[in-house]
Amino acid sequence: MYKVVGIIKRPHGMEFEAFKSWWLTEHAPKVRKWPGLKKYHINLCTTPDQAFDGMAEVWFESKADMDAVFHTPEGQYARDGATVTASNIAILLTEEHIIVE
Numbered sequence: 322m323y324k325v326v327g328i329i330k331r332p333h334g335m336e337f338e339a340f341k342s343w344w345l346t347e348h349a350p351k352v353r354k355w356p357g358l359k360k361y362h363i364n365l366c367t368t369p370d371q372a373f374d375g376m377a378e379v380w381f382e383s384k385a386d387m388d389a390v391f392h393t394p395e396g397q398y399a400r401d402g403a404t405v406t407a408s409n410i411a412i413l414l415t416e417e418h419i420i421v422e
Contacts, residue, residue, distance in 0.1 A: 322359070322380050322381065323380070323382075323384050323386070323387040323416055324378050324380050324381070324415045324416075325378075325387060325390065325412065326379075326415055327376060327377045328411045329375060329376070329377075329403060329406075330372070330407055330409035332406060337369035341365050341374070344363060347402070348403060348406070349361070351395070351399035355393070355396055356386070356393055356396075357387075357390065358379060359380040359381055361377070364377065364378075387414060400412070
C-alpha cells in the first residue's frame with residue numbers, strides 16, 4: 322500500500338479541542354472525497370503539549386493513485402485547507418512496509 326501521511330500542529334491561538342473538532346468535522350470530509358482512497362485514519366494526540374497535535378494516514382492501492390491525488394480538485398482543496406489551518410505541517414508520500422501484522 323501507499324500512504325499520504327500528514328503530521329499537523331494546530332495554529333497559534335487555536336485551542337486543542339477546537340483543532341481536533343476542525344480536523345474531524347471540517348477537514349476529514351474533504352479527504353474522504355479523494356479519488357482512489359482505500360482507507361483513512363486520523364490519530365489525535367492525547368495531550369496538547371506535544372510537538373504536533375496529530376497525524377493522518379490516507380491509503381491508496383497504487384503509487385500512481387497516491388501521486389495523482391494532489392493534482393485533483395479534491396486533493397488540492399483538502400491540502401490547501403490543511404496548509405492554511407496548521408502552524409506546522411509535514412506531508413509525506415510513503416510506501417508501507419509491514420513488519421508486524
